[in-house]
Amino acid sequence: MSTEPGKAAHEHAVLLNAIADGANEYPKPEQVTYTYGTAGFRTLAIKLPSVLFRVALLAVLRSKRLEGATIGVMVTASHNPEPDNGVKLVDPSGEMLDPNWEHHATALANCPTTESLISTFTTLVSHLRVDLHQPASIVYARDTRPSGPDLIHALEAGFKAFGASVKVVDVGVTTTPVLHHVVKATNDKSGAYGKPTVEGYMEKMSSAFKTLVGNKGPLAPLYVDCANGVGANALTELTKYLGDIITIHPINTATSTPGALNSQCGADFVKTRQALPPSVQSAGYLSKPGTRGCSYDGDADRIVYYYLHENKGTFRLLDGDKVAVMVAMFFGDLIAKAKLEGDSKVKVGVVQTAYANGSSTKYLTSRNIPVTCVSTGVKHLHHAAQRYDIGVYFEANGHGTVLFSPRALQTLQEAKPTSPDSANAIKHLLAFSDLINQAVGDALSDMLLVEAVLAHRGWGASDWDAGYEDLPNRLVKVEVPDRSIFVATDAERKLVHPAGLQEEIEKAMAKVEMGRSFVRPSGTEDCVRVYAEAKSQVDVETLAKIVVDLVEQFSQ
Ligand SMILES: CC(=O)N[C@H]1[C@@H](OP(=O)(O)O)O[C@H](CO)[C@@H](O)[C@@H]1O
């Protein structure tokens, strides 16, 4: 845009006309209200074209507001069924969109007409003090959903309205964490984070993995359920970079079979059902004792592991809590071996949500590892983890990563080893910081992290599992007329509303041994979630039932 007043006004009018033309092509369906939630906009794909067009406008505004910093747009609905889709924005550091801007996204998405869209857009430009003369830079990608290409068209139409002031890079069909990597690396002008490309991501991770386990391979084979999603493509690519250090068997890789995505497979299926995907079960992949399997979700930002009990053949889940505990303990030991001096001590902390199994929290705290509990949603965990030198964060369902603070990295880079052992520990800690996605939870990166830790420990799945035994637990969805009456506090462990309900829940908890239960409204589905755990299966069922009944009673 020009800085001459007359010309600038003309260009502004041209821009608004172009936005109006695009908006007319992608009208908002009537009677749909959109919310930018925990995971961006997510609903049936047929309802989304207008949202994609408007998200493009917001992405451009955000980039211009940040003086041309690169913003990411990911088109995915993660573990949802195939007819759904979604879109979320990625901030320049590779993190989720700033929560203040979520409201602006919601406002644009819900404008009923082209006129109201233009008016809201203009208001945002002035309220947010966006200088439209600034350049903008956007990278975008999508998962394998059949609705993806049309939604990408709608997104691109939004970018085109701004003409040449917007530079766009289409990363193509890839995982959510790869897109986050590209965003973070593009904005890191020092180049230290790695190349801002899919190849850069693969090279960085595979070379760190080789540094860590190159002399320990070949590692025992691993079966990877890709949920018939985009993780299958990324994993195929990654295995080329890994060579023969580890034998990976990708399964559920039918990315173009209609209806296959997340159907009877994937991390969400396994965590919710606490069972193997039928395809893994029937093929007997894990029947050889000790064989490890893992499942990604549809956009490969989440992973859970499992194996079959050696004697009983029963299913054993190694979820996000199990990963967090193993990784935190391992990093604690590695830091001790590094023998860093005095003030340069690096400390490990863990961030969980209330859904973390009580046994995992007890295991950590009894070993003096600090644990912070935060509200559900990756962005809360990510921010809390940034307060530790090495912050390990995982949701029980497998979303998570490990963050190395700039101070920890600098300390490690400058540390003077006192022995060959300390030199090795420092080298390994630095390699782990390259192996682990520093922007967001990442199924592929977390998988290599688990494999590297197991190899360093000399452990199989059952050794890993032996640390602690999960308390029996139950997670129940309750549909209520209006979930907004449920208001939680204290990292969502207590309810402040409806009045009196919390007291009743606490009475029920006190009746069973090691009873714990909490209730919160879901941020992604129209339901209230009830979580309960207790020392025995019978007690947990009783506790869950009482609390579900209470929720129903108090929602009338
Ligand atoms: C109990 C549970 O698993 N909740 C999930 C779910 O959030 P809810 O707000 O509970 O619907 O979706 C989030 C986004 O994927 C994920 O971060 C979170 O862990």
Ligand SMILES: [Mg+2]
């Ligand atoms: Mg996901």
